[in-house]
Amino acid sequence: MLERLFKLFIILIIIGIVFYFAFNIIMGALVHNKKEVVLPNVVGKSIYNAVEELSNAGFGLKKDGEELNQNVPAGVILRQNPSAGMSVREGKLVRVTISQGGEMIYVPNLVGQTVRSADISLRYSTLVMGEVSKKYSLKMGKGTVLSQDIAAGSSVDKDSVVNIIVSDGPPPEGVVLMPDFVNKNLEEAGIWAAHCGIALNIAGEKISGIRTNIVLRQLPEADTDVTDLESVSLWLSA
Incomplete structure (x- = not known):
């Protein structure tokens, strides 16, 4: 009985070895039968267009990672591996790194601040103060920020320019400004x-x-x- 089990075990091992080598020979033949194609350049293209172009050329795409890049919009390919122009077999996966765009900054609320304080707030947020316009105001004292052209809480690129309008104080005689009557009788x-x-x-x-x-x-x-x-x-x- 033990002798029969041992012979059966040996036969199974031999079958497994034969199957393994046969499988490798077949797969190798299939791989070598695939033709070589020049890899297209997908750097600078959107992920959607890159997938379409690689698929049409007989390749797959795999995202290898993402990076912040101030100069390249989000979703655009920064790098590919293998490089464009290489002759590779069809079916190969092309690994790509995708841009996340520039570092996004939240715009602070400048309304009610002095010009100096607003400038400090913008610098602290890595933003830049742009044009400073003046306007007569009944709501805010002279030198106080009345409004900003990029709303507080907006998400913008680093070093974006924020323009402000500053109160020039009450109007001179002869100029009538509309008061703020909201919530008043x-x-x-x-x-x-x-x-x-x-x-x-x-x-x-x-x-x-x-x-x-x-x-x-x-x-x-x-x-x-x-x-x-x-x-x-x-x-x-x-």
């Missing part, structure tokens, strides 16, 4: 309008939890020059 707006000779166009909106005659919206917005306007519009809680 209609009576206050009425006194201002009568003093400036400007009519109020009033509309009501039903808002639960808010007492009546409170300004919800206004047009034009605060600090707009209304010197030559005959009327402005207010939307009140009803």
Whole structure:
């Protein structure tokens, strides 16, 4: 009985060895039967276009990693391995490194800061202060940032330029600016309008939890020059 089991074990080993060598011979023949093709250049192309081009040429694609690159948009191939122009067999996997784009920076909120403070905030965030414009304002004191052309919290590239508008203080005599009436009572707006000779166009909106005659919206917005306007519009809680 043991002799039979031993012979069976030897036969199985021989069959396994024969199968192994036969498999390698067949696979080797299949590989060597594949023709060699010049590898296309996919560097600088989008991942979608690279997959399509390599597939049409008989190759596969494998992402080898990603890197931040200020000069190359996200999703574009930075490097490939093997290199373009090499003659390789069909079916080979081409490994690629993909750009993640530039380092993204969140824009700080500059409104309400002085120009110097805003400049420091931008430098700290690796951003650059651009044009500084001035505008008369009733809302903010002179030298205070009124607005910025890239909204706070926006995601931008490192070294992006942020322009600001700074308060030049209250307007001179003869220039009328629209006050900020939002969340204020209609009576206050009425006194201002009568003093400036400007009519109020009033509309009501039903808002639960808010007492009546409170300004919800206004047009034009605060600090707009209304010197030559005959009327402005207010939307009140009803």
